[in-house]
Amino acid sequence: xxxxxxxxxxxxxxxxxxxxxxxxxxxxxxxxxxxxxxxxxxxxxxxxxxxxxxxxxxxxxxxxxxxxxxxxxxxxxxxxxxxxxxxxxxxxxxxxxxxxxxxxxxxxxxxxxxxxxxxxxxxxxxxxxxxxxxxxxxxxxxxxxxxx
Numbered sequence: 217x218x219x220x221x222x223x224x225x226x227x228x229x230x231x232x233x234x235x236x237x238x239x240x241x242x243x244x245x246x247x248x249x250x251x252x253x254x255x256x257x258x259x260x261x262x263x264x265x266x267x268x269x270x271x272x273x274x275x276x277x278x279x280x281x282x283x284x285x286x287x288x289x290x291x292x293x294x295x296x297x298x299x300x301x302x303x304x305x306x307x308x309x310x311x312x313x314x315x316x317x318x319x320x321x322x323x324x325x326x327x328x329x330x331x332x333x334x335x336x337x338x339x340x341x342x343x344x345x346x347x348x349x350x351x352x353x354x355x356x357x358x359x360x361x362x363x364x
Contacts, residue, residue: 277324297328332364
């Protein structure tokens with residue numbers, strides 16, 4: 217298969233992976249890592265150096281995408297973004313052992329949209345979901361399942 221389309225029930229994005237010699241699992245792992253910046257894919261990122269992903273090049277959630285969500289979901293994503301941001305900060309060294317709050321994230325990333333579901337479970341065929349989501353079905357469309 218020279219082109220694979222990966223969609224998810226958890227996000228509005230579509231990842232298209234193309235490779236003339238055939239798409240490999242390494243290409244899929246690399247594309248998903250780049251698309252969502254999922255920390256759990258870090259170890260798999262080296263799988264392949266030759267892939268083409270023609271979907272989204274920016275990992276941030278746009279204002280329009282964020283605005284399409286209800287208030288509850290927006291708050292959940294903001295909390296996840298703050299927690300993810302804190303985890304990425306270097307540990308505070310020495311000093312008096314006091315609490316020094318750092319600034320929060322200046323952007324919301326796609327991985328924040330996924331909240332706690334950042335572990336890859338697999339790709340499945342679901343023609344009914346593809347038809348409802350994309351308006352068509354094809355043998356190269358797969359739904360990505362993620363778990364917490």
